[in-house]
Amino acid sequence: MKAVEVSGLTVAYDRKPVLTDVHFSVPKGKLIGIVGPNGAGKSTLIKAILGLIPRSSGAVRIFGQKYSPKNKDVGYVPQRGSVDWDFPTNALDVVLMGRYGCLGWVRRPSKKDVEAAKECLQKVGMLQFAGRQISQLSGGQQQRVFLARALIQEADVYFMDEPFAGVDAATEKAIISLLNELKRRGKTVLVVHHDLQTVGEYFDWTMLLNRKLIQCGPTKDVFTISHLQRTYGGKLAFLEKEQMLIKQ
Amino acid sequence: MSYEMWIIVTGALVGASCGVIGAFLILRKIAMLADAISHTVLLGIVLAFLVSHSMNGAFMLAGAVLVGLFTAFAVQLLNSGGIQEDASIGVVFTSLFALGVILISLYAKDVHLDVEHVLMGEIAFVPWETVSLLSFGELPKAFVMLGSIFLLDLLLITLFYKEFKITSFDPGMAAALGIPVLLIHYVLMVMVSVTSVAAFDSVGAILVVAMLIAPGATAYLLTDRYSAMLLLSGGIGVLDSTAGYFIAKAFDVSISGSMAVAAGIIFTLAWILSPRYGLLSRLFSRHAVHKLQR
Numbered sequence: 001m002k003a004v005e006v007s008g009l010t011v012a013y014d015r016k017p018v019l020t021d022v023h024f025s026v027p028k029g030k031l032i033g034i035v036g037p038n039g040a041g042k043s044t045l046i047k048a049i050l051g052l053i054p055r056s057s058g059a060v061r062i063f064g065q066k067y068s069p070k071n072k073d074v075g076y077v078p079q080r081g082s083v084d085w086d087f088p089t090n091a092l093d094v095v096l097m098g099r100y101g102c103l104g105w106v107r108r109p110s111k112k113d114v115e116a117a118k119e120c121l122q123k124v125g126m127l128q129f130a131g132r133q134i135s136q137l138s139g140g141q142q143q144r145v146f147l148a149r150a151l152i153q154e155a156d157v158y159f160m161d162e163p164f165a166g167v168d169a170a171t172e173k174a175i176i177s178l179l180n181e182l183k184r185r186g187k188t189v190l191v192v193h194h195d196l197q198t199v200g201e202y203f204d205w206t207m208l209l210n211r212k213l214i215q216c217g218p219t220k221d222v223f224t225i226s227h228l229q230r231t232y233g234g235k236l237a238f239l240e241k242e243q244m245l246i247k248q
Numbered sequence: 249m250s251y252e253m254w255i256i257v258t259g260a261l262v263g264a265s266c267g268v269i270g271a272f273l274i275l276r277k278i279a280m281l282a283d284a285i286s287h288t289v290l291l292g293i294v295l296a297f298l299v300s301h302s303m304n305g306a307f308m309l310a311g312a313v314l315v316g317l318f319t320a321f322a323v324q325l326l327n328s329g330g331i332q333e334d335a336s337i338g339v340v341f342t343s344l345f346a347l348g349v350i351l352i353s354l355y356a357k358d359v360h361l362d363v364e365h366v367l368m369g370e371i372a373f374v375p376w377e378t379v380s381l382l383s384f385g386e387l388p389k390a391f392v393m394l395g396s397i398f399l400l401d402l403l404l405i406t407l408f409y410k411e412f413k414i415t416s417f418d419p420g421m422a423a424a425l426g427i428p429v430l431l432i433h434y435v436l437m438v439m440v441s442v443t444s445v446a447a448f449d450s451v452g453a454i455l456v457v458a459m460l461i462a463p464g465a466t467a468y469l470l471t472d473r474y475s476a477m478l479l480l481s482g483g484i485g486v487l488d489s490t491a492g493y494f495i496a497k498a499f500d501v502s503i504s505g506s507m508a509v510a511a512g513i514i515f516t517l518a519w520i521l522s523p524r525y526g527l528l529s530r531l532f533s534r535h536a537v538h539k540l541q542r
Contacts, residue, residue: 069426076424083418101425133472
């Protein structure tokens, strides 16, 4: 059974289509990089799959089940810039928010939830910052807190929107080893990614996207010059450099 | 209780209920929407009066909830239709408020619902308008109304505590977790509407805005914890209104006006003196902050 199956997905803002007729499916236990130029609709794809923005058409199945936000199999890591980091709360509290969905009305996080949150902070190397106000964290640390919040959801499929954007090298390494651990545990992780140079190294599957789906499959088949050219258009000089990198 | 004590207690209830709600408004960056609702509920009150021919509290609350929700809905509708949010608020708020003012001057001249009263309120008259309540005897009407609304606000905040928190901080994540973000938004709008109406009689349409926004903005400068911000904001609301009463008494001026002035003064003090975000600490620690960031 496929972990994620998307068929006929179309999204439009103000009647202008952003994504047109996207079909793809990914098997369980893969790290999938979603790659494409700015404005290609990568974030839009994730948000539309999760139902955060309305779809004009299309269907989403997670492990064969029609997706709804009540589905606890799915975890989400939004872009770091999408929230107000001056919000009066600390790192531990943000991680605990990952549990709010399964707590139900009125109930507060229990001691067990707090322990779980600390464990997740430990996994991203942030336990010593548990009590710190979130605006006092660096960009990379904030990103790790977001990842810890995804971990506590204990989902089987994760959608991550640019987790590598604006983080330091140490955080990038920490994130990638976390992604690999998730994969070892049989999780499926779809990651919006910008840096073409690291696609081959980080992801075993790649999805190329530019307002429609160009290709989706194992990185070695998909991440080729001709496909990249179709995705990025005529930026040849830049692509030749990539070609050299791919050959290496 | 003495005449003076009732005024202070009523003012404190206005401050506490508006203050607690104000904390949410500041964190969700919708202070201007609350400003709009606190004015448009006037239309709700007038409509309720025209329908029921009475100044019955229940009718007024129902009218206010309807018009308050309509305001939030209309702003969202215009906004999603491509009109900027501030322009949407401006258009909806002024038209509905003006409609309320016109209806008052047309139909409601003879009752005590006059324009000056709804704009400025008159908390000094509060102790004289009483209702009898069970075994408590005669209590000021405004006190009973504000007290019930304050309890309702506290109940809703307790019920939806974590939902308010996550939908304020990260609405996208909240939606992905299956939390009804829009419903929570409208619950808050209902709270703003009923609290505005309850506070209306005492402080008026214009000054209720000061109580909705200033305490929350002040508390935001003073703490880094969510729960502390809610409590502080309510407490500062009480402080603002009480200080306002004594300013009014000392200078023999409008009580509601003095409350708003007190709210402004206390906010300014926090803005200058807050240990972490105040002007002074920022001036003196600029060097230290630079060091920290590196």
